[in-house]
Each structure stands twice: as structure tokens, then as C-alpha cells.
Amino acid sequence: MTESGAIHARIRRDIEARIMSGEWAPGTRIPYEHQLMATYGCSRMTVNRALRMLMEAGLIESRRRAGTFVSHPRVQRAALEIPDIRDEVAGQGESYRLDLDRREIRAASEEDKRLLQIDGGSVLALECRHHAGGRAYALERRLINLAAVPEAAEVDFAIEPPGSWLLSHVPWTEAEHRITAFNAGGKELVALGISAGAACMALERWTWRGEERITYARQVYPGDRYALVARFRP
Amino acid sequence: MTESGAIHARIRRDIEARIMSGEWAPGTRIPYEHQLMATYGCSRMTVNRALRMLMEAGLIESRRRAGTFVSHPRVQRAALEIPDIRDEVAGQGESYRLDLDRREIRAASEEDKRLLQIDGGSVLALECRHHAGGRAYALERRLINLAAVPEAAEVDFAIEPPGSWLLSHVPWTEAEHRITAFNAGGKELVALGISAGAACMALERWTWRGEERITYARQVYPGDRYALVARFRP
DNA sequence: TAGTGGTCTAGACCACAGC
DNA sequence: CTGTGGTCTAGACCACTAG
Structure with a gap:
């Protein structure tokens, strides 16, 4: 879907785009890691790396045995930055x-x-x-x-x-x-x-x-x- | 040095502690990835994962062929959080x-x-x-x-x-x-x-x-x- | 209990910047 | 050039949990 250098970056941006567009609403289960492996023709480590970045960003959450889901925006906090x-x-x-x-x-x-x-x-x-x-x-x-x-x-x-x-x-x-x-x-x-x-x-x-x-x-x-x-x- | 479940978390915290304590000052080159592999008896992927997390946190920076270095605290910015x-x-x-x-x-x-x-x-x-x-x-x-x-x-x-x-x-x-x-x-x-x-x-x-x-x-x-x-x- | 994600391995090739 | 980090592979075992 998106062109890019690194495979993990492409996976990440594709998923992010689907979430941001509303196509994958909060609570939606995203494809299993092995499905994404097949979709992108890469190893599970690469898929997992993309998903971990999205997890750190708070966009998705994963539960063993259940899958990975779009987070319900708990964004009750926003970050400010105070410059020097x-x-x-x-x-x-x-x-x-x-x-x-x-x-x-x-x-x-x-x-x-x-x-x-x-x-x-x-x-x-x-x-x-x-x-x-x-x-x-x-x-x-x-x-x-x-x-x-x-x-x-x-x-x-x-x-x-x-x-x-x-x-x-x-x-x-x-x-x-x-x-x-x-x-x-x-x-x-x-x-x-x-x-x-x-x-x-x-x-x-x-x-x-x-x-x-x-x-x-x-x-x-x-x-x-x-x-x-x-x-x-x- | 630190006890923990995951190896990458332990590597991460060890390095973070050395930086925060001042033992590794800004500009210091930290050990090469292959050295950390030997130190922790793990694969390079695991070392790399720990270092990537520290890079995302802004604590270290890496340059090809040169190594990985403690960041000069460009901490001219502090993050605030505005609650709902x-x-x-x-x-x-x-x-x-x-x-x-x-x-x-x-x-x-x-x-x-x-x-x-x-x-x-x-x-x-x-x-x-x-x-x-x-x-x-x-x-x-x-x-x-x-x-x-x-x-x-x-x-x-x-x-x-x-x-x-x-x-x-x-x-x-x-x-x-x-x-x-x-x-x-x-x-x-x-x-x-x-x-x-x-x-x-x-x-x-x-x-x-x-x-x-x-x-x-x-x-x-x-x-x-x-x-x-x-x-x-x- | 079966299938998910969490983690890790032991390699590999490449780009790039320092020497 | 050489050696570093950047990235990726094709497996593996484990912990956990939904069914």
C-alpha cells in the first residue's frame, strides 16, 4: 500500500493509516502476525517489530491467544513540550x-x-x-x-x-x-x-x-x- | 547487573542506569553491539532491540561505522501532560x-x-x-x-x-x-x-x-x- | 488444549562513514 | 577498504488465555 525503505516501516504506516482513517475502529482485531507475514512476505520478527512500535505509540494492544486490537483512545492526556x-x-x-x-x-x-x-x-x-x-x-x-x-x-x-x-x-x-x-x-x-x-x-x-x-x-x-x-x- | 525477565529489558536498564548515574557521560561511546552480545551472552537482535528502545527515548544515538554514543542532553524540552x-x-x-x-x-x-x-x-x-x-x-x-x-x-x-x-x-x-x-x-x-x-x-x-x-x-x-x-x- | 503473542537465536546481506 | 549499525530471515521455545 505504501512505498518505503524498510518493510517494518511500511507495515507500520499501513496499519496506522487504516486506524486513523477509521477503517479499523477501536476494538477491531487486526490480522494475526502470521497473516501479516504472508501479506507482506516477510518474517514474523519484522511484523512483530512493526506491531511493537504501534503498541508503544498506544495505537494497538495485544493479548496472547486472542490477537492484537486497535486501542480505545485513552488519550485523556496530551503531551506538551517546554523549550529552553x-x-x-x-x-x-x-x-x-x-x-x-x-x-x-x-x-x-x-x-x-x-x-x-x-x-x-x-x-x-x-x-x-x-x-x-x-x-x-x-x-x-x-x-x-x-x-x-x-x-x-x-x-x-x-x-x-x-x-x-x-x-x-x-x-x-x-x-x-x-x-x-x-x-x-x-x-x-x-x-x-x-x-x-x-x-x-x-x-x-x-x-x-x-x-x-x-x-x-x-x-x-x-x-x-x-x-x-x-x-x-x- | 539488574535482575529482570527479558534480556533486552535488562540490557536497557543497565545502560540507562550508567547514563543516569553519570558514569557514561554525554558523548561517551558505549560498547559495540558485538561486545554487548558477548557481555550478556545473547544474540545481536536482542542487543539491538535494547539499543533501539534507548534511541527512541533519546538517550543514545548511533552512527554507522563509528558506534553508539550517549546523547548530549538536547533535553531543552520537557514534556507536560494536560489531563482531561x-x-x-x-x-x-x-x-x-x-x-x-x-x-x-x-x-x-x-x-x-x-x-x-x-x-x-x-x-x-x-x-x-x-x-x-x-x-x-x-x-x-x-x-x-x-x-x-x-x-x-x-x-x-x-x-x-x-x-x-x-x-x-x-x-x-x-x-x-x-x-x-x-x-x-x-x-x-x-x-x-x-x-x-x-x-x-x-x-x-x-x-x-x-x-x-x-x-x-x-x-x-x-x-x-x-x-x-x-x-x-x- | 490449541493457538496466540513474547521472546530469542545464529546466522546473513547491505549501506555507510571513518580510516 | 573495513567495521559499524540497519535490517531481515527462518526457524525455535515459552507463557498465557480463550474456548
Whole structure:
């Protein structure tokens, strides 16, 4: 049906097309693997590889002895992707600049402990502004757990934004995000050049590796100039 | 190193652990497939299957003749997941209720065409409020392209929320999201019970199947009572 | 219990990029 | 060229489960 290089890719696309077109509705049993072997004149391993990819994508499910079936779309969740700020600005063809307003190494305060979810130790606290094309783009407050990332103490974050540096130097296993809207107060007015009460978007991110907390970041964007746009990831 | 049922799963987890621990830093070449065959006493197909899964996860990259390498974390992107509103409310242990304020089938207006990115035809336009525990939770405006989903014209969306119904009945291939913050105006004040100028969060979603537009939705949440929380998806 | 999918083997040929 | 990964074969045994 479809032309392609690899047989498994062709099988995969053929089945995907039949599902997407509605020809094979949710719950439909698709042909047995040995039938697909005959149809495509290939080995079962090749058929199985195509089906496994479709299973990982959530399009089909298989049950031993029963066969393989089109999934009932449990797609109650859609995936967003949050880009790194520097990449995002560069991707819009704008020049990027970072202003580092504050950099401090200190014993963790009570607030630091709460935000980083640590018991003590020292943290690197940063405050910076991201600019796109000379205009304030985002305000960032960041805490880095120096117990987890001691080398961060030596980095010049005026050159490389903390988020970019961390993502490319520190392996991490999990992250949690929180997106909220709020009315701008004193700090944002000056830093972002907006008026009192203007709607802002705050993106908070907690990152850890195993049980070890790595960093906390809170990025604030002016609501009237910024949208978090995200495509679905298949 | 790790105990498990399938050999490929064990190989996969062993390599993943070495990468996550930092033992194999980005850029490191991991053992050749024939070396892993010897290490695990299995065939190359099995090794290759494990490596392919890690490649799909973005952890490693391979180049012919050169070998397979730990990826430089292009992890400038993190995945969020946007839950279905009804599921979200239920997950918080609150009772869910939907008020359907408006339901209209009409020829596509200019705005409908722009939002749905269609040329004409008829649309189903809905306006509704989602409630959690008796309190207004979100305001939703939705357009459904009846050319793509004619059966939607017969559905009683007072019983099943439009987002839930669509996700479980209509296969889709792509979605795009846009999250913004804005100051509440007239419509939100009444529907959500908030005061003028309060920061709100708007989540817009476009969904299509192939080239066919399925639906457009705009959901508005009160900024002071709502946060979009999302965990990283590995 | 028979037939499905899950997994694995021990080869093979090829394309391609590094040497 | 050489050696790597990309792909594929023609079998095999096993676990599970629908009938």
C-alpha cells in the first residue's frame, strides 16, 4: 500500500493509516502476525517489530491467544513540550541576552529548603532576566542545590543561562512543572516593564535525579506578550 | 547487573542506569553491539532491540561505522501532560458537574473558520462551565468541525463533557496547545465568579487528524485557584 | 488444549562513514 | 577498504488465555 525503505516501516504506516482513517475502529482485531507475514512476505520478527512500535505509540494492544486490537483512545492526556528559553528566543530569530542581577552562595534558608525540598546544605541562588531582541522576555529566579551540583558554584551564568547549563551538564531523571497565572506586583513591574496588575504567567520547575534534588526555577513571563505554545508529541 | 525477565529489558536498564548515574557521560561511546552480545551472552537482535528502545527515548544515538554514543542532553524540552478536565477533578476527589450554557449548529462564521482553520461547512459551537465540588472550575468554549465529526451533532454534551467525548470517540494524529495569561473581562467575571482584572489562564487546543481539522477548544481557569501541574514523562 | 503473542537465536546481506 | 549499525530471515521455545 505504501512505498518505503524498510518493510517494518511500511507495515507500520499501513496499519496506522487504516486506524486513523477509521477503517479499523477501536476494538477491531487486526490480522494475526502470521497473516501479516504472508501479506507482506516477510518474517514474523519484522511484523512483530512493526506491531511493537504501534503498541508503544498506544495505537494497538495485544493479548496472547486472542490477537492484537486497535486501542480505545485513552488519550485523556496530551503531551506538551517546554523549550529552553535561549533556544526559544533563538528559534524566533531574535537576539538573546541575559542579565544576571543576583548571584549568591548561602546556607539554605527556610524558603530555600522548602522550595528545593532539602534539609540543609548550601545553595546557589540566582536572579536573572532573559531578553529577546533587546526587550525583557522573562524574569527568572533559580535555586541550585550545591550538594547535588557542586560544580555549579564555579560557572559564570552571565555567559550561559542557568537552565541551559544545567540541562546540558547535569543528568536528571524527573521533573515537575507548575504553570499559574497571577497579577503582576512590584518586582515584575520594573524587571519586565509592565504595569501593575497585568496578568503574568509563572512557570515553576523542580528537577531531581533519583532522590536528589537538583534545582528549582520560577520563570515569569508577561501575559500579554507571551504564550507557551506546544505541539503534541506522538 | 539488574535482575529482570527479558534480556533486552535488562540490557536497557543497565545502560540507562550508567547514563543516569553519570558514569557514561554525554558523548561517551558505549560498547559495540558485538561486545554487548558477548557481555550478556545473547544474540545481536536482542542487543539491538535494547539499543533501539534507548534511541527512541533519546538517550543514545548511533552512527554507522563509528558506534553508539550517549546523547548530549538536547533535553531543552520537557514534556507536560494536560489531563482531561473531568478526570482531573475526579482525581482530586471532588465531584464533577458540567453546565452546558450554549449549543448551536451553524454555518461556519468567519471567526469559526479562522479558529478551526477550515474553509466552510457547518460547526457545532458549545459553551460550558466545568464545576468541581460545586464551585466553578473552568469556562470552556468549543468548536467542532461537523465535516470531520458528523456524529457529534447527535451527542448530548450535558452528560459527557465535549473534551472527554471527543478524546474517546475520535482518533486524532496531532494537537497544538497555547497557554496564555490574561486579565479577566466581562464574560469570565460572571461564569467563574471572579473580579475584574483578576489574572486568568487560558488553555487553547487545536486538534486534527491528518489534514482534517477536528476541534478547537479554549478553556479559561481562574489564576488564583488553578495551577496546571505536570510531571515529566520519561 | 490449541493457538496466540513474547521472546530469542545464529546466522546473513547491505549501506555507510571513518580510516 | 573495513567495521559499524540497519535490517531481515527462518526457524525455535515459552507463557498465557480463550474456548
